[in-house]
Amino acid sequence: MTLPATADLALIDALTAGGTPTTLYQSGLWTPAFPQTSHGDWTLRRLGAGLMQGYWGQAYLVTDAAVLLRGRTAWMSVTPVEIESQELGCDLAYGHVAVLGFGMGIAAANAALNPAVTAVTVIELDPAIHALAADLDLPAQLPPEAAAKLRLVQGDATRWTPDPAHPVDVILADYWLPFFDAGRLREMEAVQANIGAQAVFLWGQELSLAFALYQAHGRVPELDDDALAAFIGSATPLPLLWPRGVGYGRMLVTAARHRMPPELREQMFPPPINAG
Known part of the structure; x- marks a missing residue:
């Protein structure tokens, strides 16, 4: 599997140390190509790499996830949860x-x-x-x-x-x-x-x-x-x-x-x- 260019390889190494691999997250739903745009209080932007937990409890490595912010609050995102x-x-x-x-x-x-x-x-x-x-x-x-x-x-x-x-x-x-x-x-x-x-x-x-x-x-x-x-x-x-x-x-x-x-x-x- 090819990692996105924005992935932090040092973070990946840390997460997979000790022989316990971390699953690289791939969305189970189709997701659009999101523009970086703002209207009113709302902003679409992208996150860096990070370890996140899904809705059912599994941990994933997530990279380059799009997020919709309302002010400073994350309202929605292309993340596992x-x-x-x-x-x-x-x-x-x-x-x-x-x-x-x-x-x-x-x-x-x-x-x-x-x-x-x-x-x-x-x-x-x-x-x-x-x-x-x-x-x-x-x-x-x-x-x-x-x-x-x-x-x-x-x-x-x-x-x-x-x-x-x-x-x-x-x-x-x-x-x-x-x-x-x-x-x-x-x-x-x-x-x-x-x-x-x-x-x-x-x-x-x-x-x-x-x-x-x-x-x-x-x-x-x-x-x-x-x-x-x-x-x-x-x-x-x-x-x-x-x-x-x-x-x-x-x-x-x-x-x-x-x-x-x-x-x-x-x-x-x-x-x-x-x-x-």
């Missing part, structure tokens, strides 16, 4: 997809590239992000059949309603920071009441489900598909989109162990008591 947390939604999407928040265009582009998706409507409120999207020009970077599916509209994702003639099949929602908020499921229930989609995938939903399990059981059990489906149905009316047959109950526990806020993580996953 961001990409891995969006892959399931993009892979499972179908029909008419409503993407709530444009961000860096990654969810919109990968939904459009999914053969099961027929149309992608992206709802974005901030005019500066619309200007950034114009600089990015996703349609010019995508195959014509994928580009033809895309439509970017200006609007408040929390209040947007679709044209009754073009109902939404799937919501892909990602317009917030941080990953976890205790009220996230309730917030999305209000959004879904406006849109009426067949299925909803929200960024960080694994953390919300793990927290709901903790509230219900005082711990975070690894549920099989049948038990998890029953629990989700009792926890929220949202028609959440999630994969069957891949151990999703285990996956959401893994994500929570690595991505929950530290103070909550300590409560949800206390260290074992030393009997000695």
Whole structure:
């Protein structure tokens, strides 16, 4: 594998010392070529090499990653935690997809590239992000059949309603920071009441489900598909989109162990008591 020219070879040597190789990160989603541009408070820029943890806990060497900054805050990036947390939604999407928040265009582009998706409507409120999207020009970077599916509209994702003639099949929602908020499921229930989609995938939903399990059981059990489906149905009316047959109950526990806020993580996953 050829390393990008921006890779810090001294860092690579340090990370692979002792015979334990570090995986060089390669995005599991298609990512655009990002211009270095700024609009309003938003700036697209690139990071140097560094060791980063993915959503599911694996460590990667990441080089030359694009990041979207709002002021001094990293809002989105082409890094393992961001990409891995969006892959399931993009892979499972179908029909008419409503993407709530444009961000860096990654969810919109990968939904459009999914053969099961027929149309992608992206709802974005901030005019500066619309200007950034114009600089990015996703349609010019995508195959014509994928580009033809895309439509970017200006609007408040929390209040947007679709044209009754073009109902939404799937919501892909990602317009917030941080990953976890205790009220996230309730917030999305209000959004879904406006849109009426067949299925909803929200960024960080694994953390919300793990927290709901903790509230219900005082711990975070690894549920099989049948038990998890029953629990989700009792926890929220949202028609959440999630994969069957891949151990999703285990996956959401893994994500929570690595991505929950530290103070909550300590409560949800206390260290074992030393009997000695």
